[in-house]
Each structure stands twice: as C-alpha cells, then as structure tokens.
Amino acid sequence: MNTSFKTALLTEDTRFYNEIKAPNIQQQEIRLNVYRNNVVVSLIDALCDIFPVTETLVGDVFFRAMARIYLLENQPSSPIISEYGVNFSDFIRTFEPAENLPFLADVAALEHEMLTLTHSEEYKTLDHDAVSTAFSSVEDPSVLLLNVPPTTKILASPFAIGSLYQAHFSDGHQCLNKVDINKSEYLLLIKSHLYAQLHVIQKEEAIFIKNLMQQRSLEDAVPDSDLFDLGKTLAKLIEWKVLTQIK
Template identity: 35%
Template sequence: MNHSQTRFAQALLDPAQACPGGLYAWNGSDPAERFGIYRNNVVVSLVDALAQTFPVVQELVGEAFFRAMARLFVQAQPPRTRVMVWYGADFAAFVESFEPAASVPYLADVARLEMCRVRAYHAADAAAVAPEALQAALADPQQLAQLQLQLHPSLQVVASQFAIVSLWAAHQGLLQVADVDPALPQTALVFRRGLEVDTLEISAAAGGFMAALQQGSSLLAAAGADSTLDLPAILALLIRQQLITRIHTGELPHGYHHP
C-alpha cells in the first residue's frame, strides 16, 4: 500500500481526519461531501457485519449502544483481510476493555461464544472414527498410556464465570430470560454437525479435558486427577456427537496443527 492509499484508508475510518487531497468527482461535485458519504457507508457496513456476527450481544445491550460500541471498534480495528467472515475476531477483547460495558460483565464472554459459533460453522469437515475402533483402543493396555484423540476441527470450548450458554439459549427462545442467573458459571461446547452449529453446556472438568486433548495431551494426561471428571460420560458425548476424528498414539502426524 503506497502513501496515498494509506492516507485514504486512515481518513476513511477516522471522521476527525479531513478528506484526502487529490480526489475529484466525475460530475464536479464536492469531493469532501462525497467522501463523507462513502466513509459513512463503509463504517455502517462494518457495523452491520458485527451485528450479524454478535446478535445476542446486540440484544443484551440494545441496538443503539451496540452500534456506538461497534463503530468505535471499527475505527480502532479495521479489517485486515478481504475475508469478512473473520471480522470481529478481536471484538470480545475490545468489549472486555470497553468501560461503558462494564455494567454487563458477561458481555465479552457472550461475544466469545458467538465468535466460536462462526468459527465452528466455517471449520473444515472431518469424518468421525467408528465407535468400535475407540472401544478397541481403550481396551488395549499397551496403547492406553499413549492414546491420543484428535477432535473435530469445529470443536471449541468457552469457559466462563457467567451463564453464557443459558444467556445465549434465552435469546434463541429456548429459555426464559427471567429464569437465567447470569452469575452462574458455565462452560460451553461449540461444534458443527453437517451444516448445523450446536452449543451445549458441559462441566468445567469436561471443558478442561477437551481443551487438553486439543493441545496434544494423551487421554490419560488430559483426564488427570480431577475427581469431578466423568470420563465415560464425556467419551460417550464425543462419540454420540461424532467429534472424535482420529485415534493414535505418540506424536501427532506430521503436518497436523491443533485447532
């Protein structure tokens, strides 16, 4: 990007900056006026994109507050790629540090959950292993100590001090908002089956176990010594939802990257 392009991009998202020099309108109209209209359209489009990604966040604070907050985010963190589906990846961190939103302490974690749903929807496909293959591996003492489970690329865990799963569900019409206690800690499991993204509440221990598997820990190491961990129930959930995509021992295969 040359100097002129840089100045144009900076002025486009900063209303305090004047219209860049050297602009001309084909019909002789005022370039500054036309640039102002273009600037507003760009910002509005980016705010609209954030509203589509974070609909529950918007409902929690109201459209006016959300759009004002999103506009500041757009000015601070403009898109860095043409792939707009990922725009807003840093929005939760912005919300967390946005002082006017401090009275809604769970807002940032709800944003994290909604962004995870976007990531899950666009994650790669992967076929599940047969349950019989997992049962055979678990029954083999020689493999068990080194056994590793590779989870579906769409699977993500969001642990929160707040009731993010219930808050999200209430805004889908699955629960009554009045029945939700936001101060109740919850851990969310987000994944995709086919074209549908699911969001389930799991225990904190189950969330830690799955996160450890994603980081390459063996089955036994991921299970650790947490007495609250119900390993059979977690494995049953992963099998039922077709979220185990590979069984192996030792190092992960060359070229594999953790999600």
C-alpha cells in the first residue's frame, strides 16, 4: 500500500488529498473518508476478535473508542491481521481511562499469548499407556526426564485473569462477575488439538513444570513443599496432553 495513502487512512494527514480527483478539498475528504472509515472499522473489528474478553470487560463502546486511539498510534506492520495488536496490552497500561482496571492489560496480554500459541507448532504428546510404559521400564523413575513442548508457558499474575478467561469461554458472561479478580493465579499455557489451552494451576505445580522445562530430572523437579502432590500433578499433565517424551 502507498505509504502516504496508508498514513492518510489512519491519521488526519491531508497531504494525500492532492492525489484525489475532486472539485474541492471537502469532496476530497468525503471520498477519502469512505476508505478511511472502512479501514478503521475493519481494524477495530479485528481487535475485537483478538481480544474478546478484554472487550467484554469494558463494554463495546469503551473498547472501540480505546481501539481507535490505539490504531491511530499503531499502524499494522503485517498484512496478516492476526498478528495485529502485539503491543495492545502495553498501550492499555498507559491508557488513562482504563487506569481503574489494573488487571485489564494482563487480560489483553494473555489473550494475545493464546492467539500466538494457537498459531505455533503443535507437538505429539504421550497418552496414559505410553507414560505408564516409560515409568515401568526403569528401576528408578526419579531419574527420568519428562519433556514438555517448547511452546509451553507458565504465567504468574497478581490477578485472576485465567479464571476470567475461562469464565468468558465456558458459562458465559454472567460468570465473570463471580471471579475474585484480586486473587493471584499461576497459569499453564499449552497447545493441544490445534488450539491453545489454558489451565489455572497451583504455585507448586507451576514450580514443578518450570523445573521440567529446565530439563531437571523428576526427583529434582519436585518442589520442596508438603502441598505438592506428584501423583495428581502427573495425572493432570497426562490428561492435558502436556508430556512429549520421557527418557
């Protein structure tokens, strides 16, 4: 797209008006606004699709007003619309009208993480039988290395953003009001069955999975805490299709 035309579409820049055939500047502006409105609305709609939970939390009118200001300052750098909004959460952190919602930027960041993970590579994972075979084939299971996909992520937030996200996509918007937003959470993000999956986990489980990601043996990966249950945690990892290899 012509750079000056692109700038004119997303700003109030009038330098491109001379390229538009019209009897006067008013007619030039009217003709450009047809394209300008279409582009702006399309980009705002794209942000609504990428950040549906964020939009729900603030409402359609507020979100679209915020998105309009964002896109005027952050023009798309890629024709792939799903890549747009990579720094939207950073913008929200400095957006004064949203300062009374300190968790909003974290929610937006989580949503973009989920989108990015959905478009990442998917790795073949082990089922329950394969895990059982791997454990029974060694005399000392504590020395085993349990591998997880390299795209696996552990997030920690001072707010219950994972519960908000799950509530939005499960029982609908009414459950959003039941979430204690000020409760800190640890989140496991993985890709399974083509889509990113989110699980709210305990702190000890987060430590354990992080240790696995650092290629520590099973024994060394277990956190020093009476609250940690290895059997239950392994059962979750098998159910969630997290383990890719055991050696």
